[in-house]
Every structure is written in structure tokens, then in C-alpha cells.
Amino acid sequence: MTLKDTIAHIPEPDAGAAEAARSRQDMLTKPRGSLGRLEELSIRLAAISGQPLPTIKHKVIVTMAGDHGVARDGVSAYPPEVTPQMVLNFLSGRAAVNVLARHVGARIVVVDMGVNYDFDPHPDLLIRKVARGTNSIACGPAMTREQAVQAIEAGIEVVEAEIAEGLDIVGTGDMGIGNTTPSAAIAAALTGEAVSKIVGRGTGLDDAGLARKVEVIERALAINKPDPNDGLDVLAKVGGFEIGGLAGVILGAASHRRPVMIDGFISTAAAMIAIAMAPQARPYLIAAHRSQEQGHGIMQDWAGLKPLLDIDMRLGEGTGAALGISLAEAACKILAEMATFDEAGVSSKEE
């Protein structure tokens, strides 16, 4: 679907299914509410899917890669050639996201949204290259508005193809040297917070690098003047191709009632773009974790996302999403597989 049609098709969450799930949780053999956020999660998954007993079997993590013109401005501790090197590492199955996806039974789809490298064909790699990296946001817009639409629509198409194959939940993942810089710029543009409050050390900047990064983002915002009331404008001016692609994955999943497990800092920036364009997508998003990257909390608060895990991760790739997907699956199994008090012949609370 086109971006416009996709946004128009995002439904309301199903209040009836949520209510049915909530009633069932209260009949299961445990004190009410004693499974805490797992219970809450199962009710949300019912609302998202429209199923009183949602199931999560087909799990996919979409890891999108792109290069960033701004990476040449000293905002990352790693050189830009690491972007394609890590894509190849994903394809060989030995990066962190591969290990964690296998652990939770999820498949990974790797998408080249705009890497400055020509990959050989590979069954697990989709080439949706918008360009060989964005322009530096420190000098002008990252991409044209048309390219921003192209990136988002590529994401919609990728997730729709997976939904056609039976996808029950999608996790977001990213790879792109320098991409905490556009993500922080998006966060600053949409929240209005000071750049210095949002920017962190990314993959490991020192103090001088951090100061340079703040200055680059402040310059990018001053030069580009992204319009906080226009998510597409923010993406085009200070975003990235993989960020746009992930925003498309999010919108596409929401339009088909599929839950999206949002990974860390970069994925949350993509979620913010999606929400800025379509606030009705918000109920379909679940935050996997609170990244150790500074500013992530500010972004999650803006997006209304409460993280499941807080274990100092800050890698991206979809690593946090993998762990979050396992919790979502656990929540569905609790709802479907536990006995009720009646079924088990267990006395309920004395009231």
C-alpha cells in the first residue's frame, strides 16, 4: 500500500478483545494482577490483534541498514565501512541480533535501505536502496521528501510481504554508523528538548566527540528547520533511510493489526516519525527496553512507550526487540495455556 492508504487503514484497537482477555486473566489460577506487566501485555496484544486469545508464532525482526553523510563529520567512534561489514555479519548469522533472534525463535530479514556498498545477492537480504547514504544533515537535508516517502513505502512493502506469510509480531532493528545522530536530531525536533539532553555517546564517543556531536545536531536543526508538525519533513531533513524504512514497517504493521516490538534509540526515533505522521499507530507499539543511550527515556515518554526491560543495552540491531518478543510470546501463552480456578478446582480468594 502507499503511505497515504496505509495511514488511512490503521484501525482502532479492539476494545472487546481486550476486555475478554482481561476477564480471562482474572479467572486464571493466580492472584489477580500477580503477573504484572505480562498480564497487561497480553491484554494489549488482544486489543492489537482483535483476538481474545492472541497467539505469537511467526516472529520476524526486520533489521534495516543505511549510511549517513554525517558519519564523515566525526560523530561516531566507528568508521562508515562498518555498516556494510555488519550487514555481512548479519547474513553470516553471527552478530548479536542473530544470536538473540535464534534464542527466541525469530527470523531476521535484513534490508539494505541505503548502504554505501553493492552487496552480492543473498536469500536473507532485501535491497531497497534509496541512495548510497544520506547527505550530511549538518549541511542540508538528509534526503528529498520523495526519497523519504520511498523509504517509508519500502518498509510498508517489506512488512506486508511478511504479513502475507503469516507474521504475528515484528521487531525493529537498525544498523548504520552515525545513526544515533539523526535519531537524536529527530528526537530534539519532535520533543523540543535541548540537544544536549538527548545526545549520548552512541557506540562509544569520548568527551570531545560528544561535544562535536551536539554541535553537529544543533547545526543540522538550525540549517534544516524541520517542522515538528510534519513527520515526513523531519524524516527528510534530519533522518535516515533505515529510519524511514522502519517507520514504514511500523505503519504497515499497525494497518494490519500486527504488534511492533520497538528496539532501542534508533527504532524509537523511527517510531516517533510514525507517530508524528499517524498518532493512531501508537497503540500498536511496544517498547522492548530502555536503552542506556541518554535521551531514550525522553523519547519513550514523548511516544507514550513504557519499556519492558532495563538492562543497560545500547546496541541496536534489534537485540532488545528479540528479548521483548519473547516476553510478548510468554504473555500470550499465559493467557491461552493457564487453567482457570474452576478448571483446576482451586479455591479462589476469600472475599
Add this chain to the structure above:
Amino acid sequence: MTLKDTIAHIPEPDAGAAEAARSRQDMLTKPRGSLGRLEELSIRLAAISGQPLPTIKHKVIVTMAGDHGVARDGVSAYPPEVTPQMVLNFLSGRAAVNVLARHVGARIVVVDMGVNYDFDPHPDLLIRKVARGTNSIACGPAMTREQAVQAIEAGIEVVEAEIAEGLDIVGTGDMGIGNTTPSAAIAAALTGEAVSKIVGRGTGLDDAGLARKVEVIERALAINKPDPNDGLDVLAKVGGFEIGGLAGVILGAASHRRPVMIDGFISTAAAMIAIAMAPQARPYLIAAHRSQEQGHGIMQDWAGLKPLLDIDMRLGEGTGAALGISLAEAACKILAEMATFDEAGVSSKEE
């Protein structure tokens, strides 16, 4: 082994294996430290097991059940017959801990440590009944010192049998109507904190019930005067049979270099008894989660345990331990399965 021999056999964690794991983490294709507590956990599991590349395959949750004389004093929202009813629910595979254990690939061993009920034989149920419930701690000691030793040694025997079958990690779980009361009494006795700061609503007490529970525990401590320098005395005076059994599981696992995933409030009380008797057991313990039960944080601080998850769970049974075990397994897989920068041909940080 006897309790005395078990304590004498608890080894030092292996600093060499920990160092090897730490070095390998720093060579893997991710920024150093970017997997946060998963990295930390893998290093601890190396230290515990003595293996630079620890593996977690055979996962067992030991869920121990016992009744409590004090449950007749109105300290629980559920009637005492729920203890055996829930044991039968565990055996039918449809309680919360069964669902979550299956989800993470763990087996459950259910142990009757002192339930006031005669169970029919069942392949998944071990009968190690010390007595048909403890005496009410509000009137005198829960059990004799001999019974306390018997409970602990039963736990040692249970975990040693599993270790002989290849157990790589054990999770603790509990069932016993009324058992947040002895657990809170243990916590107050060992930490010296005010009872009102530790006691929570358990499975769902109202305000009057909560006040009664505080009063019962204060009376139990005043009557019994448990000696905080003698863990066995604390267990005998204000503990429970399943709590003693779990302390035995913990000590037995530590003496054989096996990690123990500690569940919630009751399991943490058992961990405190184990630590009070053998502080050298502490490095073998991992806290799965922070329970929503008030006071759990105070107990974890005393025990030096930092929880992995904080998702408002307060059910017990081993439900939190199941989720924690999955994170421990993920941590080991990261260490073993990820490529190094050299192997993957990925450029490392520019320094």
C-alpha cells in the same frame, strides 16, 4: 551431602574463567559493553561454572511447597487448602510456572516439603514432607532445629540428584499459602528493618489484613527472638519447610558450581537464610526480578542481589526464575556464538 559438608565445599568463583569471558566479550562484533547486563551475566556465569564459555542447556525449576501454621491467623487472602490444590495444578501442567517453564525450555520438579495433604504418587512430584505444615510462628517456633536441618538437607539432595543428571542452572520456586509472612519475618530478623517496611499485601490483603499481618510478624519476632547471626535459628524459629528446602537447593547448587536463579519474595528469603549460613554462596545467586511485593528491594540489597527484570510480578512459583533463566541462557549464547571483529572482518573502533 550433609549441610555441614555442603557448606564446606562451596568453592570460590573462578576468576580466571571470568577474565577469559570478559576478554572475549570485548572482541565480539559490538561496541564494548553495549549488551549491558547480558555481558555482565555471561562473565558471572563463567566465574560460577569455571568455564570460559559456559553453556546452559539443562534447565530445572525446583518448586517447593509447604503449609504454614500461621496461615490460620488471617495473614493470607486465600484459604490453606489452596496449597495442595496448586501442587496438583503444577502437576497437571497448567499453572503459571508450567507455562513459563515450557516457554524457556525448563523442566519443573515439584517437591512437597510439608504440605498438609497426602498426595498420590506422581512422576513429577517428590515427597520430602518434614511435617504437615509448620507450627504458627505467632505462638512459638515454626519447627525444631532438627527439622530445619532436615528441610535443608532434603533440598541439597533434590538438587544434587538433578546435578547428577546434568543440570546447568536451577531456578527456585515456592508455593505455600501464608508464606509471605515467614519470609517477611526472616527478612526483618536478618536485616533489622521495621516489619512495616517489609510486609506487603501478599496475594491480595486489604488494609485490615495488612495491619494484622504486621502485628503477627512482630509478635512472632518478639516471642521467638531469632538470632540474626544464626541462619538456621532464624529458619527454625520463623521460617517454613519450603523455605528451608530452597535454602538447601541454593547451597547444594553453589557447592557444585551451578548458578541459581532466585525467584521472588519467598525465594529471596530462602537465599537470605543460605547466605546467613554461608556467605560464600552469594556469588552463585542471580536475582531474576524485583517483586512488586513491598520489602523485596530491602531483601535484595541485604543479599547483594541486583534484579534482571522489574515487571511488577508477585506470583512466586518460579515464574520470575523462568524468565531469568532465559536471559542467562541468552547471555551464554552471546558469548559462545557471536563472531569476533577478526573473524567477521569488521573494522574496530577508531582510537
